[in-house]
Amino acid sequence: MHEPDTAPGIRNRSGSGVTRHTCPPSGGTDLRRSAAGVGGAHRFASGTGDNAPVTRPDQLRLLAVHAHPDDESSKGAATMAKYVAEGVSVLVATCTGGERGSVLNPAMDRPEVWERLPQIRVEEMAKAREVLGIEQEFLGFVDSGLPEGDPLPPLPEGCFALVPLEEAAAPLVALIRRFKPQVITTYDERGGYPHPDHIKTHEISVFAFEAAGDPDRYPELGEPWQPSKLYYHMSFTLPRTRALHEAILATGAESPYTEWLANWDPARDISHRVTTRVPCGEYFEVRDAALIAHATQIDPLGRWFACPIDTQREIWPTEDYELARSLIDATTPEDDLFAGLRSEVGVR
Ligand SMILES: [Zn+2]
Numbered sequence: 001m002h003e004p005d006t007a008p009g010i011r012n013r014s015g016s017g018v019t020r021h022t023c024p025p026s027g028g029t030d031l032r033r034s035a036a037g038v039g040g041a042h043r044f045a046s047g048t049g050d051n052a053p054v055t056r057p058d059q060l061r062l063l064a065v066h067a068h069p070d071d072e073s074s075k076g077a078a079t080m081a082k083y084v085a086e087g088v089s090v091l092v093a094t095c096t097g098g099e100r101g102s103v104l105n106p107a108m109d110r111p112e113v114w115e116r117l118p119q120i121r122v123e124e125m126a127k128a129r130e131v132l133g134i135e136q137e138f139l140g141f142v143d144s145g146l147p148e149g150d151p152l153p154p155l156p157e158g159c160f161a162l163v164p165l166e167e168a169a170a171p172l173v174a175l176i177r178r179f180k181p182q183v184i185t186t187y188d189e190r191g192g193y194p195h196p197d198h199i200k201t202h203e204i205s206v207f208a209f210e211a212a213g214d215p216d217r218y219p220e221l222g223e224p225w226q227p228s229k230l231y232y233h234m235s236f237t238l239p240r241t242r243a244l245h246e247a248i249l250a251t252g253a254e255s256p257y258t259e260w261l262a263n264w265d266p267a268r269d270i271s272h273r274v275t276t277r278v279p280c281g282e283y284f285e286v287r288d289a290a291l292i293a294h295a296t297q298i299d300p301l302g303r304w305f306a307c308p309i310d311t312q313r314e315i316w317p318t319e320d321y322e323l324a325r326s327l328i329d330a331t332t333p334e335d336d337l338f339a340g341l342r343s344e345v346g347v348r
Contacts, residue, residue: 063181068098069125073290078280100145127293161196176212177222230325237271256303275332281317
């Protein structure tokens with residue numbers, strides 16, 4: 001699971017990367033080829049030609065850019081389920097195949113799982129996609145892995161984090177021009193947590209947000225489309241983690257957040273940046289079902305499920321975001337990623 005094993009507000013004390021992330025044998029370009037090959041498992045369109053989707057002018061469209069399969073289920077999943085239920089068209093772009101992820105569910109830590117982990121992760125993504133009711137497309141890059149050690153080893157050749165920015169952003173620019181989202185979500189400049197693929201995901205999202213609308217950039221990748229709003233995920237904040245922690249303790253159970261909170265540097269908390277809280281508590285079950293679909297990455301007995309859903313709904317019924325860029329008049333705080341866009345698109 002590419003989740004914050006240390007919370008986002010915590011400096012990595014060893015400076016050696018987050019642990020619990022082991023790398024299967026690296027395959028360089030072979031890995032990349034295989035990722036691109038299996039990545040077409042579910043593409044809402046296969047190119048800019050005849051298969052391009054018909055995007056209705058009165059349709060609200062949300063594009064969520066994520067680094068690995070499973071990130072979409074741990075960041076903003078309830079928001080996506082809510083918008084799907086409202087008729088919004090939601091597409092997830094998954095930058096890499098998660099090939100260098102680990103098996104983090106003890107029940108799945110078996111040789112036959114490790115042998116075909118990249119393919120299994122594609123299958124898990126397909127299940128999560130069904131649960132969430134979203135479209136999803138792999139961008140075809142190879143997981144960079146999470147470097148560990150002191151000093152840190154170099155990143156593996158050909159991995160996503162090492163692809164030059166212009167080249168790395170190209171598939172996303174093409175996707176934006178085909179799907180025509182009004183709203184894009186991605187990670188903040190720290191990646192939400194310090195994985196090189198998350199940082200890179202942030203970089204290409206910011207870059208593509210601008211470039212997709214510029215007719216002079218990537219003219220070969222389709223007609224320009226300028227999204228209106230760009231958001232960063234802001235759900236892993238100190239106040240929310242503290243609230244969950246206290247709620248769990250109140251039930252008499254042990255909190256999985258104790259160590260996080262003990263090491264959390266308040267100066268690195270990001271909660272003051274939240275502009276937008278999307279009420280989505282009634283979709284927390286859908287979020288959890290999507291997480292469970294990533295069976296190699298999620299331990300059903302783990303921290304994701306430590307706080308009862310009804311309690312979560314009571315104490316923190318929203319997923320939170322920072323409006324990082326807006327080309328429309330947006331008044332914050334707000335509770336809707338499409339605030340200010342609905343009348344323009346003609347949808348309520
Ligand atoms: Zn990740």
